[in-house]
Amino acid sequence: MKHIDILIIGAGISGAVLAERYASIGKKVLIIEKRNHIAGNCYDYTDDNGILVSKYGAHLFHTNEEQVWNYVNTFSDWYSWEHKVIARVDDKTVPIPVNITTVNKLFDASITNEEQMKNWLEENREPFEKPANGEEAVLNRVGLVLYEKMFKHYTKKQWDKYPAELDASVLDRIPVRTNYDDRYFSDIFQALPVGGYTQLFENMLDHPNIDILLETDYFDVKHQYKGYEKLFYTGPVDRFFEFRHSLIEKLEYRSINFVSETVDAEFFQENSVVNYPGTEVDFTRIIEYKHFGNQISDKTTVVKEFTVDQGEPYYPVPNPKNQEIYARYKAEADKLTDVYFVGRLANYKYFNMDQAFKNALDLFHQLEKDSEFKTAV
Numbered sequence: 001m002k003h004i005d006i007l008i009i010g011a012g013i014s015g016a017v018l019a020e021r022y023a024s025i026g027k028k029v030l031i032i033e034k035r036n037h038i039a040g041n042c043y044d045y046t047d048d049n050g051i052l053v054s055k056y057g058a059h060l061f062h063t064n065e066e067q068v069w070n071y072v073n074t075f076s077d078w079y080s081w082e083h084k085v086i087a088r089v090d091d092k093t094v095p096i097p098v099n100i101t102t103v104n105k106l107f108d109a110s111i112t113n114e115e116q117m118k119n120w121l122e123e124n125r126e127p128f129e130k131p132a133n134g135e136e137a138v139l140n141r142v143g144l145v146l147y148e149k150m151f152k153h154y155t156k157k158q159w160d161k162y163p164a165e166l167d168a169s170v171l172d173r174i175p176v177r178t179n180y181d182d183r184y185f186s187d188i189f190q191a192l193p194v195g196g197y198t199q200l201f202e203n204m205l206d207h208p209n210i211d212i213l214l215e216t217d218y219f220d221v222k223h224q225y226k227g228y229e230k231l232f233y234t235g236p237v238d239r240f241f242e243f244r245h246s247l248i249e250k251l252e253y254r255s256i257n258f259v260s261e262t263v264d265a266e267f268f269q270e271n272s273v274v275n276y277p278g279t280e281v282d283f284t285r286i287i288e289y290k291h292f293g294n295q296i297s298d299k300t301t302v303v304k305e306f307t308v309d310q311g312e313p314y315y316p317v318p319n320p321k322n323q324e325i326y327a328r329y330k331a332e333a334d335k336l337t338d339v340y341f342v343g344r345l346a347n348y349k350y351f352n353m354d355q356a357f358k359n360a361l362d363l364f365h366q367l368e369k370d371s372e373f374k375t376a377v
């Protein structure tokens with residue numbers, strides 16, 4: 001068997017960054033990936049309508065981290081894409097994040113400046129000094145009416161939990177604006193890779209020191225791999241420890257059922273993402289991929305997202321109970337030497353893409369600084 005220095009489980013963002021970094025310093029890397037493709041949940045491909053679609057939901061890259069931005073630019077050109085989301089609420093279409101237009105449209109208000117918007121929020125919000133959960137976080141920012149219309153049921157559909165059962169951080173991901181800014185993110189760098197994410201990952205992993213074993217479950221073959229320097233595991237943390245702390249309560253994850261259809265029309269909807277925060281439909285949102293990069297095709301592909309608890313884990317579920325279960329796995333993970341848990345599933349954290357890049361890059365720098373130090377002394 002070929003000599004391996006670095007064994008990596010999973011070819012998503014964390015796995016690809018570590019593979020690329022270790023290969024660049026001369027290490028022999030093997031990635032073992034369960035799926036039949038690289039790029040993890042960023043995986044995209046051109047479908048039968050000639051449209052670049054993402055298999056696991058839209059991925060919008062945004063970051064304030066210059067280091068991450070420079071890094072991803074090494075492997076692809078990027079075009080500027082400031083993502084926008086609209087929501088169908090009460091037979092109206094409004095922008096989300098909540099901004100002046102959202103309030104004007106929903107309540108037939110005539111707010112025209114920041115001061116008036118601040119006053120509206122002040123009159124409506126229910127202040128919480130330190131919001132303890134998602135419900136308090138939303139009430140604190142926008143108050144009960146918008147909470148009911150835009151957040152309560154969407155969250156229930158997405159997580160099968162009401163905002164009160166989730167950490168404040170989940171709902172705090174979405175800002176509230178006192179101006180007309182209707183961009184979903186406010187980061188300095190917002191862009192999509194020309195040619196798609198799969199191509200970006202292909203470029204990252206295109207190195208003679210990197211081998212990739214697809215369609216292989218690490219847990220079926222792990223006895224075959226010994227003698228490596230380091231193992232980086234990016235799968236679900238509880239799977240690594242054979243779910244041993246799940247006897248009383250299982251660590252929860254949410255998965256998504258993507259229901260795709262071709263519509264024989266130029267466009268189906270006016271925006272790439274339309275959210276349905278009400279109870280009239282079971283799905284959370286509809287994505288129309290053709291909008292990304294203004295793609296051209298006679299037809300259009302639309303994907304409805306239904307969040308489910310069975311299936312491949314995509315989202316950790318951030319709340320105190322899961323954190324408690326995770327802490328038990330983390331304590332075990334910390335005891336292992338030369339085994340590192342990286343990324344959304346292994347750290348049980350709701351990372352954005354840029355955070356996943358940053359964490360993997362930081363880990364590499366930290367370990368390599370340590371090993372330089374060890375060799376120097």
Ligand code: UDP
Pocket residue numbers: 087096150151152154155158170171173174275277
């Ligand atoms: N959310 C909501 N209404 C919306 C959009 C988001 O209540 O129209 C809440 C919901 O709980 C969601 C969270 O805000 O899970 C974070 O939304 P984001 O769009 O960041 O989720 P992602 O794109 O990662 O699924």
